[in-house]
Amino acid sequence: MDRLRLLLRHVTIWGMIAAITVGCIIVARAGQPWLWVLVLLGVPAQMLNEYNLHRHIFHLKPPRAQWAFDLLYRAHYGHHDFPTNRELIFAPDFVVFPGLVINFTLVWGILTLLGTTSRNGSTSRRVGRSSTG
DSSP states (O other), rough: HHHHHHHHHHHHHHHHHHOOOOOOOHHHHHGGGGGGHHHHHHHHHHHHHHHHHHHIISSOOSSSHHHHHHIIIIIIIHHHHHHGGGGGOOOHHHHHHHHHHHHHHHHHHHHHHOOOOOOOBOOOOSSSTTTTT
C-alpha cells in the first residue's frame, strides 16, 4: 500500500492518468474502432521514447553550466545518487508534460496527414458514403 501511496502522490502520475482518460474519450467519440489500435501501438512507442530519452539525454556528459547540471540532476542523475529518495523516483513535471505535448502533437499531425481529422481539429466520423446520398 505504501508503494501505491507513493505513486499517487506525484503530480506527473495524475497528469498522465488525465491524458490517458482524455485520449480514450477522444478515441471513443471518434466512431472509428481502428483508432484503438493506436492505443496498442502507443505502449511500445512510449517505451521506445522513454528508452531514447533515458539513453541519449539523461546520460549525457555532465554539463558545465551549473543551471543545466541542476536540471539534469533533478531530471535523472539524482535518481542514481539517491535511488530511494521519494522526490527523485519519478521524472519531474518539466520532463513529463512537454514530452506528452510533443507526442500528442506528433500523433495528431500524423492522423491529420492520413485524413482522419476534420478541419476544425476534431476526429471525423467517416462512414464511407458520399454526401449526396
